[in-house]
Amino acid sequence: MKLPPFGLGHSLYRGNLHGHSTHSDGVFSAQDVVQKYVDLGYDFTCLSDHLWIDDKFAATSVFDGRTLDRKDFITLPSAELHCYGKTYDQDSLWHIVANGLPLDFACPDANETAPDLIARAQAAGAYVSLAHPEWYTMTTDEAMQVAGADAVEIYNHSCVLSSARGSGITIADYLLNEGKKISFTATDDSHFELPDWGGGWVIVAAAELSQNGLIAALKAGHHYASTGADFNDLQIEGGVLAVHTTPVDSIVVSGEGHLALACYGKNITAAKFDLSEFRSDWFRITLRDAAGKMAWSNPYFIGSLK
Ligand SMILES: [Zn+2]
Ligand SMILES: [Zn+2]
Known part of the structure; x- marks a missing residue:
């Protein structure tokens, strides 16, 4: 059997799930942000401006980018949600990306907790990911509190450039080892102060290029x-x-604990791995090319492949 995003009979769409505009603390207007991603050949982007009560860096409403959509390019209403309670953050703030939000999604208040905020965003229809876990030292205890999220941002391009802390794979593996069924995202988190766009993205197999089509595909893990x-x-x-x-x-190919199988070569394009003795409930696949460019499959859960 083919594994998603292949074998579904859908087109593959490339998009950025995490980025900012002048609606919050980005340098470029939403219109210019969209043009950047159109010029890069993307199919969609997300204007996930900060949604929080502090207007120094955040907005209190979800940006409406509908007028920026074109025939072959869309924006997903999104936000980077904040709330108090995060340790190892100078402002005690959680950072949670929600893609596919309704435009009237209410700004979090000073009392909302991270698990409640995630649940509220999901109840509103959003695909919710844990932003840049390495950037602010997400602990394993904290990861368990927010394990109801759909995804972990395992690569954040802006955090790589700005702080050399752009990974989330350790926290993602921890949640997988704990039996949590999360998917992975790579994003830009583009603010455009740094050259932080076009560095990390998702490829999604969706029935159509629409908010509903993309969010359903992301929630099903039909992407890498x-x-x-x-x-x-x-x-x-x-x-x-x-x-x-x-x-x-x-x-x-990586699995529980330290389990891994590897194939190395020069410009290889195919490999086979016998997983019959691979004692893990899940596996995931990582690629790296000669220039250091990477790709990460979502985790596949053996029990659901039968
Ligand atoms: Zn953030
Ligand atoms: Zn951000």
Whole structure:
């Protein structure tokens, strides 16, 4: 059987799930942000401006970008939600990205907790991800509090450039080891002060290029995350995983604990892994090419593949 995002009969769409405009603390207007992503050849972007009570860096309303949509490019109403209670953050703030929010989603107040905020965003229809866990040292205890989120941002381009703390893979693996079914995102978190756009994105297999189509696909995990490498096909038959990619130098399959299988070479485009003895309830695949560009599959849960 093919593994998502392949084998669904859907088109693949490239998009940024996390970015800012002058609606909050970004440098460019929403119109200019959209033009940047159109010029990069993206199919969609998210104007996930900060939604919080502090107007020094945040807005108190979700930005309405509908007039910026074109025939072959859309924006998803989104926000980076904040609330108090985060340790190891100088402002004690959580950062939670919600994609596909209703435009009237209410600004969080000083009393709302992170788990409640995540649940409220999901109840409103959003795909919710834990932003830049490494950037503000998310602890494992904190990760368990917010494990109801749909996804972990495992790559944040702006955090890589601004603080060399752009990963989220350790927290993602922790949640997977704890049996949580999360998916992965790679994002820009573009503010445009730094060259922080076009660095991390998702490739989504959706029935149509629409808010409903993309959010349903993301919630189903029908996507992968990338900084430049690509999966071309993923299949599993009789316990053997077949991976087809753009030219890369390593293909690694990771599972629970320290379990991993690796294939190395020069510009390899295919590898097979026998998972019949792989003692893990889940596996995920990571690519790295000669230039260091990467791609991460979502985790696949063995029990749901049968
Ligand atoms: Zn943030
Ligand atoms: Zn942000």
